[in-house]
Amino acid sequence: MSTPAPAPTTAVSNPSVDPLTPNLSDAAIMRASATPNLPEPTQQMEKVAKLIDISKCIGCKACQSACAEWNETSPEIGICDGTYTNPPDLSSEMYTLMKFSEWENPDSGNLEWLIRKDGCMHCEDPGCLKACPAPGAIVQYTNGIVDFVSDKCIGCGYCISGCPFDIPRMSPTRNVVSKCTLCSDRVAVGQGPACAKACPTQAIVFGTKDDMMAHAETRVDDLKSRGYDRAGIYDPQGVGGTHVFYVLQHADKPELYSDLPADPKISEVVEGWKGPAKAVGLAAIGLAAVGTVLHSIFGKPNTVSAEDQSEAEELVDAELGAEGQQREEV
């Protein structure tokens, strides 16, 4: 029996060559879609996070390549849409995408090239998981990773409605959704995500959330000392914080970065649809069904009497009889 892999605290170190068993098991699942009575996870892990420091990104797309290579996806060869963004959007074959936007800073007059690596944010309160109707198709581990379990996915696309970041993509051929896994398969054996491993400038770093937060704070201080007064951390609290988070030069205007939402949270429509409304709906149906049964037992049925029938006979005789007589006269 080999030893379980340690939880990774960095993406840069080379992997152990010893045979290790994965450290992520079902015992570490803290939330699962459509599973109201999930047992408490017995494996508590330290929260992990991937920090993306946009100020250090040079737009090389090594992360995109590493992602496609590690996950064995084959994004379609696209066309140039006039920007460096390629493919044009996330897809079921492209879990992460460098989104290039050009912005003229009105304060400095400089043209800034803001490059954001888009992909799953691994929310602490995941909207996809809340919206999913298939038991166990979306799980959240105690280390914060939100993962899709394709075997259990039914292909309904509800997670797409649930996500406040527009991340999950449906495969048109396999009819299952996919997205960034935060390389849960690598993390499980002690390695950091492929994108972080491949990043040549350490704009993407990986470790415990605490370490990454401390590192992000030093980065923000550094940026502020160099004139980026509005530099800050993007770790949106509307979704309970995220396990992929950003350092932004202009944290006051996240929309500049290819429409990063300023205050993302699970839509109230989704909360309403997935919240108590479901139980109320089922209860109403149950009550109506029970009500009819009780009424049928204790109530009196609405029956037709012999009088009603004879009234009808009279009426019909009168009408048809009259018609008959008329015909005879003719």
Added chain:
Amino acid sequence: MAEREYSESTDRIVATEPVEIRRYATHTRINHWFTAILIVLLILSGFALFHPSLFFLTALFGGGQAARFIHPIFGVVACISFLLLFLQLWKLNLMRREDITWARNINEMLAGNEEKLPELGKYNFGQKVVFWGMFWLLLAMVVSGVMIWQQFFPSLVSIEVRRWAVAIHALSAVLSVLIIIVHVYASLWTRGTLRAMVGGRVSGGWAWKHHRKWLREVARRQDTPPAE
């Protein structure tokens, strides 16, 4: 032939001893039960995704993926089938003045004093509510359903609209099930009603008690006695 206001051209007295009236033609009955079967299949496959405690129902259709695939197809077929039924029934289901009086005094009906209520044509207020309720709810469900039909219409509407569509779809489903419960129970509680949709005939007494104007018109219109 006399003008028709309360009855369909296929409604006629088919027996006199005792009096029996044909209420639904064969094609209407087939249409009704075909729609009913599809709606049952829709409820089973749809409620499987409505609440985790009902997810096991997907097994009836071959699993989650299969239930997800087949549900909207059932939906489209059910809506076409309902539309055919709608075209046959809508006219006599238009609300009339006497329906309001009837609805205001619905307690009398529940208490068994139906003779205190106005005489009615082919449908009463409750039947009309079921009819129009199902019409509007099915319309809401087919429109919102197409919007969330991921497999064939993945980018028909924005995600924000899709959120509303999925919520409206679920709400309409709950309301339509409530209507169906009322529909089924009313047809069982009111004895002699079910046979109208099974064999197509009702007794004269039933027609006299519940739909007297309809009975009067059917009798008046008819110029030949039933063949027996």
